[in-house]
Amino acid sequence: MVEKSWRPRIVAFLCRWCGYAGADLAGVSRMKYPEIYPIRVNCSGSVHPELILDAFRKGADGVLICGCHTPNDCHYISGNYKALKRVALVKKLLSQLGINQERVRLEWISAAEGRKFSRVVKEFYEKIRELGPLEVRV
Amino acid sequence: MRIGVFVCHCGRNISSTVDVSRVVREVSERSRKVVFSTDYKYLCSDPGQKLIEEKIKEENLDAVVIAACSPSMHEETFRRVLKRAGINEYLLEIANIREQCSWVHEDGTEKAIALTLAAVEKVSRNEKLKPIKIGVKRKCLVIGGGIAGITASLDLANSGFEVILVEKSPTIGGKMAQLSETFPTLDCSQCILTPLMVSLSRNDRIKLYTMSEVVEIDGYVGNFRVKIKKKPRYVIEEKCTVCGECEKVCPVIVPNEFDRGLSYRKAIYIPFPQAVPSSYVIDPNSCLGLNPVVCGKCKEVCEADAIDYHMREETIEEEVGAIIVATGYELFPKDRIGEYGYGTYEDVIDALEFERILSSTGPTGGTVKRPSDGRTPKRVVFIQCAGSRDENYLEYCSKICCMYTAKQAMLYKHLVPEGEAYVFYIDVRTAGKGYEEFFRRVQEEEGVIYIRGKVSRVYREGENLIVEGVDTLTGKKLTIEADLVVLSTGVVPPEGTENLVSVLKIQQDQSGFLKEAHPKLKPTETLTKGIFICGAIQGPKDITETVSQAKGAASAVMELLSMGEVERDPIVARVNEEYCVACKTCESLCPFGAVKVRDKAEVNEALCEGCGICAASCPTGAIEVVNNKFDQFEEVLEVLINGREKLETENSGLPL
Numbered sequence: 174m175v176e177k178s179w180r181p182r183i184v185a186f187l188c189r190w191c192g193y194a195g196a197d198l199a200g201v202s203r204m205k206y207p208e209i210y211p212i213r214v215n216c217s218g219s220v221h222p223e224l225i226l227d228a229f230r231k232g233a234d235g236v237l238i239c240g241c242h243t244p245n246d247c248h249y250i251s252g253n254y255k256a257l258k259r260v261a262l263v264k265k266l267l268s269q270l271g272i273n274q275e276r277v278r279l280e281w282i283s284a285a286e287g288r289k290f291s292r293v294v295k296e297f298y299e300k301i302r303e304l305g306p307l308e309v310r311v
Numbered sequence: 312m313r314i315g316v317f318v319c320h321c322g323r324n325i326s327s328t329v330d331v332s333r334v335v336r337e338v339s340e341r342s343r344k345v346v347f348s349t350d351y352k353y354l355c356s357d358p359g360q361k362l363i364e365e366k367i368k369e370e371n372l373d374a375v376v377i378a379a380c381s382p383s384m385h386e387e388t389f390r391r392v393l394k395r396a397g398i399n400e401y402l403l404e405i406a407n408i409r410e411q412c413s414w415v416h417e418d419g420t421e422k423a424i425a426l427t428l429a430a431v432e433k434v435s436r437n438e439k440l441k442p443i444k445i446g447v448k449r450k451c452l453v454i455g456g457g458i459a460g461i462t463a464s465l466d467l468a469n470s471g472f473e474v475i476l477v478e479k480s481p482t483i484g485g486k487m488a489q490l491s492e493t494f495p496t497l498d499c500s501q502c503i504l505t506p507l508m509v510s511l512s513r514n515d516r517i518k519l520y521t522m523s524e525v526v527e528i529d530g531y532v533g534n535f536r537v538k539i540k541k542k543p544r545y546v547i548e549e550k551c552t553v554c555g556e557c558e559k560v561c562p563v564i565v566p567n568e569f570d571r572g573l574s575y576r577k578a579i580y581i582p583f584p585q586a587v588p589s590s591y592v593i594d595p596n597s598c599l600g601l602n603p604v605v606c607g608k609c610k611e612v613c614e615a616d617a618i619d620y621h622m623r624e625e626t627i628e629e630e631v632g633a634i635i636v637a638t639g640y641e642l643f644p645k646d647r648i649g650e651y652g653y654g655t656y657e658d659v660i661d662a663l664e665f666e667r668i669l670s671s672t673g674p675t676g677g678t679v680k681r682p683s684d685g686r687t688p689k690r691v692v693f694i695q696c697a698g699s700r701d702e703n704y705l706e707y708c709s710k711i712c713c714m715y716t717a718k719q720a721m722l723y724k725h726l727v728p729e730g731e732a733y734v735f736y737i738d739v740r741t742a743g744k745g746y747e748e749f750f751r752r753v754q755e756e757e758g759v760i761y762i763r764g765k766v767s768r769v770y771r772e773g774e775n776l777i778v779e780g781v782d783t784l785t786g787k788k789l790t791i792e793a794d795l796v797v798l799s800t801g802v803v804p805p806e807g808t809e810n811l812v813s814v815l816k817i818q819q820d821q822s823g824f825l826k827e828a829h830p831k832l833k834p835t836e837t838l839t840k841g842i843f844i845c846g847a848i849q850g851p852k853d854i855t856e857t858v859s860q861a862k863g864a865a866s867a868v869m870e871l872l873s874m875g876e877v878e879r880d881p882i883v884a885r886v887n888e889e890y891c892v893a894c895k896t897c898e899s900l901c902p903f904g905a906v907k908v909r910d911k912a913e914v915n916e917a918l919c920e921g922c923g924i925c926a927a928s929c930p931t932g933a934i935e936v937v938n939n940k941f942d943q944f945e946e947v948l949e950v951l952i953n954g955r956e957k958l959e960t961e962n963s964g965l966p967l
Contacts, residue, residue, distance in 0.1 A: 182952050189383075190838065194818070197381045200410030208422050210951040211411050212429075213382070215882070215939060219923025224944055231952045245813030248839070249922035250902035259927065284838070285821040291415070 181234040181301040183209040185294075186224075188217045190248040191283050192239025198287030206291040207298040209237065216240070217279070218252025222263045225277060229267075235276045235301040239290070242281040253281065273304055312435055315372040316348035316427060317363055318408075319355070319379035325413040330420040334378065334408075337424050341954065344435050346370060355385050360392045367396035374402035374437065376430040378423060380409040383838070384829075399439040401881075401938060404430035428954045432946040437938045442878035443916060447533035448632035449473060449875075451868050454525055454811070457485020458854055459637035459846025459861040461507050466865035468516035472872055475629050476511070477539055478521045479807075482586035483508055485639055489569065489663060491670035493854060494718040495749035501585065501672070508587040520627065521588060524807075528634070528814055529903075531920070532841030533877045537629045543622035545593035545601070546579070550617035553581060553589055557609035557618065565597045567674070571664045573682060574674035579609045579618075583672070593618070633841050633868045636825060637861060638811065640847035643698035643705060643801040651694060651798055652769040657683040658776055659769060659796045661697075662715060669722045679726050681795045684774070688730065688794030691723055692778045694766050695736040699801030707822055709801035710851040713740045716799045717750050720759040732759045733791055735766050735780055743855065762789065769796055802851040817842055824850045835864040840877075843867055882921035882937060886912045890933035897925035897934050906934070 187193035193213050199206065214220055217240025228236050238260060240253040247253040256279060264274040278300075280293050318334050320326040335348045347370040351359050354377060366372065375398075377389050382405040390400035406426040412419040451467050453460045456478030464474045476483070487493075490500035511517055520541055527538035561577035569582045578598040581591050593601070593609075600606035601620050610618040645661045646654040653659045658681050660668075671677035681688045693716050699709040713736070720732040739761070741747045753759045766780040778791045804823040812819055817837040818826040825844045828836040835843050845864035846857040871877065884897075884906065891911040898908045905918035906925055912934055923936040932941060 184948060184951055190818070193381075194383065194838070197383060197407075197410040200381070200412075200414040203414050205415055205417070208416055208419075210422070210425060210429075211407070212944065212947055212951070213407075214923070214944075215936065216922040216924060219927050219936070219939070221927040221941060221944075224941065224948070227945055228948050228952065231948050233948070233952050248816050249920060249924060250816075252902070252922050252924050255900065255924055255927070284818040284826055 179302065179306065180208065181298065181306070182232060183235040183237060183298060183301060184228050184233050185209050185211045185237040185239065186214050186217065186220045187211050188240045188248075188252075189213050189215055191241035191246060191281070192217065192290070194284035195239065195282040195286045195290040198284065199291045200287075202287045204287060204291040206294040209294055209298065216247070216249045216252035216256075218247075218249065218255035218259075220256060220259070222259050222266075225260075225263050226266070229272065229276070229307060232307075234304070234307045235278070235297060237294070237297055238277070238279045239282045239293075240279070242283055246281070246283060272307065275300055276304065276307065312344065312374050313346045313370065313372050314344050314374045314376060314431055314435060315366055315370055316345050316376045316378065316431065317354055317366075318348070318350040318427070319359070319377065320350060320352045321380060321409055322353065325379070325409050325423075328413045328416060328419050329408060329423045333420055334423050334427060338427050338431065341424070342428055342431050344431055347372060354379055355388055360388070363389070363392050364396040367393070367398060373398050374434045376404050376406060376427060376434055378406040378408045378427040378430070381405075381407045381411070401440040402434060402437050404434040404437070406430040425951050425954050429947045429950045432950050433943050436940065436943045436946065440881045440937060443881045443883075444876050445533050445879055445917065446876050447872055447874065448630050449872050450475065450629075450631045451872065452477065452525070452535070452537055452629065452631040452634045453637060454634065455485070455637035455639055455846070455848070456483030456519070456521070457637060457639045457846065458487045458504065459639065459857045460485070460635070461511055462858050462861035463635050463637060463845060463865040463868075464517050465507065465511055465514070466862055467868060468514045470869055472516065472869065474517045475537070475631060476517055476519045477523045477525055478519070479524050480582070481521050481544065481592040482582045482588070483511065483519065483521065484583075484587070486663070487854060488583060489670075490666050491673070492718065492722060494714045495743075495745040497718070499671075505585040508585065512587045512589075519588065522592070523627075525811070525814060530630075532871070532879065533632045535631050535634060535841065537631055537634075539627040539629065541625045541627055543595070543624055544590065545595065545598075545618065545620060545622050546591045547617045547619055548588045548590040550615045551590035552615050552617075553591065554614070556612045556614070557591060560608040560612050562606065562608065563597050563599060565594070570667045570674045571661075573664060573667055591617075632872050633843065634815070635843045635845060635864050635868060636811070636815065636817070636848060637844070637846045637864075638805055638808065638848045640802045640851065641805045643709075643803050645697060645798050645800045648697055648704065648798070650768045651697060651766065651796070652771075652776070653798060656769070656771055656776060656796075657681075658688075658794065659798065661798050661800045662712070662719065665719055665797045666715075669719060669726070677726075679723060686794065687727060689727070690731045690791070690793050691720075691733070691795045691797060692791055692793040693720060693732065693734040693797045693799055694778075695734060695799040697798035697800045700737060705801045705803065705822070707851070708740065710740070711853045712799040712801065714743070714746055714749070714853065716797075717741075717753045717759070719797065721753045721757050724757040724759065732757075733793075734759060734761045735764055735778075736761060737763070737765065743853070764789070802847060804848060808848070815839070815842055817844075820850075824848060835860060835867050841871065880921070881916070882939065883916045883919040884914045884921065884923070884925055884934050884936050886914060887933045887935070890931040892931055892933070894930060896928050896930065900924050900928055
């Protein structure tokens with residue numbers, strides 16, 4: 174059983190144009206949400222799949238990636254689609270390693286969606302708490 | 312590398328939920344890379360900036376971490392500080408401990424420490440960079456030819472810059488051309504607008520494309536390439552003398568959109584007499600004669616030989632240094648508010664329709680007549696906040712409706728002195744110079760009756776409309792028999808905004824208007840450098856504010872274009888030739904065509920936007936974006952995940 178006070182470690186790759194700006198808006202609007210650790214990246218499509226795996230290797234319990242809405246919001250034209258494909262790949266890989274796919278979540282969050290950002294973080298945090306700490310040892 | 316950490320209190324914005332002195336202490340203790348750390352009440356203030364500058368020199372720092380607000384606020388400010396202190400401005404990282412920490416957590420101290428340590432790790436692997444200097448085209452694209460676009464274009468052209476003005480309808484003038492008189496001075500709207508339109512058309516520095524839309528944009532600040540699609544007018548602008556003979560013989564009659572369908576026009580028409588360009592236009596959807604076998608009457612009578620049925624759509628390419636978006640607004644589609652009976656009853660109209668009825672050049676020639684039977688309405692009921700401030704429709708206040716309703720009520724009373732005007736309102740908001748005084752006059756001198764309350768429904772009884780509502784001040788139910796009901800409809804972004812946003816790669820706010828870079832300090836800039844916004848597309852506003860903002864946007868563009876060159880962040884991809892296997896993955900994925908592979912991958916720095924899509928797919932790790940390298944993010948992850956518990960060793964044996 175997971176202890177009540179257990180706080181999952183979640184890192185979030187936020188693209189600077191949409192996800193990060195949405196997270197900033199959540200802050201400006203003082204919307205409280207659980208602690209996650211944001212990393213600003215230029216584009217959701219620049220998040221290397223190995224980096225997601227590396228986060229788990231280092232002890233993360235969940236990885237959130239936020240980019241611009243499909244089809245046309247991406248500042249770099251099609252980076253969000255690339256993220257979509259890569260995350261699908263990473264999820265497959267994770268399940269082969271015995272890691273629940275739901276530990277990775279990809280969301281489209283625009284610069285105007287502070288409320289959505291805070292909701293997604295809350296949901297994801299609860300989901301990871303439900304899944305418990307990631308313990309895979311070989 | 313000697314790294315210094317500066318933690319900001321931001322007054323109490325950060326320090327009320329983050330123990331700033333603990334952050335200062337612990338980052339020094341936990342990271343050997345930090346040689347100096349301190350805190351200050353406002354780092355962005357002048358003494359705050361001086362403090363950083365002094366400490367860089369005193370402590371011999373060569374890299375800096377600022378733990379403060381979001382990098383979108385002050386990254387540039389602090390870069391300049393580093394530059395002034397004589398160190399490379401790219402050896403700076405911002406830990407966002409305000410928007411993404413102190414403002415969203417009850418106690419953000421641990422997270423603030425982690426974020427600051429992560430920034431330390433990142434900056435310790437940053438390279439010294441020089442900004443890329445690029446030349447600037449001294450030309451601006453203005454999208455939208457309403458009062459905002461006209462003002463901005465004129466200001467720019469009069470300051471010596473070339474302007475391309477793109478307007479999607481056959482004339483410039485926008486909504487302002489449709490208004491009768493403007494509050495609070497009751498200036499005739501066309502009388503103050505049309506001289507501006509004329510001087511725009513005579514200005515050699517302004518190239519006007521009407522019936523045109525921007526369909527594609529690429530490039531970057533200072534150097535945008537723009538593709539404009541120009542629909543055929545079927546009348547040669549330069550030849551048309553506006554004699555009007557064509558209109559007389561045209562057999563097709565359709566509703567006139569300039570009068571909001573309250574009058575009729577022919578298939579060949581001029582939107583209004585003072586239209587710019589001063590030329591007729593053929594509406595291809597209703598014209599019979601585009602196939603001249605069928606009609607061709609207008610061509611027969613045109614002495615100037617201005618009509619050309621074979622005109623084709625054109626694609627025009629232009630290069631500009633900056634872009635101003637001024638596409639204005641539309642009224643909330645009132646038929647969506649079913650309870651008021653719009654669309655069901657002819658005598659329920661929206662504000663712009665009433666504006667046309669009040670206008671001396673309108674469909675009724677300046678006498679007030681109602682649409683159903685042409686009678687002069689003796690009792691008019693205005694319903695304010697139709698759509699606005701309503702969680703079912705628009706949550707926001709449309710800002711202009713209170714004042715235009717007051718104005719319309721006054722104009723109605725001037726034209727029909729014996730008539731009665733009632734206004735249902737939630738609140739009356741009259742912030743603006745002379746507005747409150749105007750509103751008082753409407754009530755006290757013109758005798759317009761204001762009722763605080765909402766209308767529940769409008770229905771027909773006999774020839775008249777019954778307005779049912781509640782006076783919320785007395786709590787009494789009210790029914791008013793009215794000849795005409797005017798809905799003070801709210802304001803929404805125009806159709807096509809979403810498309811434009813995706814062409815320009817700029818952002819919308821939650822209501823669909825365009826998002827500014829900062830609501831207070833950068834109201835005309837967007838997050839995309841070189842693209843500016845003004846007027847109602849940024850948010851509902853009246854003419855006064857629109858003009859001010861348009862002048863602001865024009866001045867921001869002048870600031871950019873007059874320098875001759877701009878600096879661009881040198882955050883671009885770089886290739887480690889030793890690892891490159893010339894597989895061309897990067898080349899095939901790059902959205903900007905910035906990577907070409909010959910023997911090895913080569914990056915064109917002028918085209919590279921630094922997105923990093925190539926880096927995330929390179930099989931050998933040969934291509935990476937400077938200061939955004941894989942190993943930097945690895946270290947950042949290490950600190951964020953384990954740093955807060957000070958774990959030095961790997962904690963799990965995952966076989967990844």
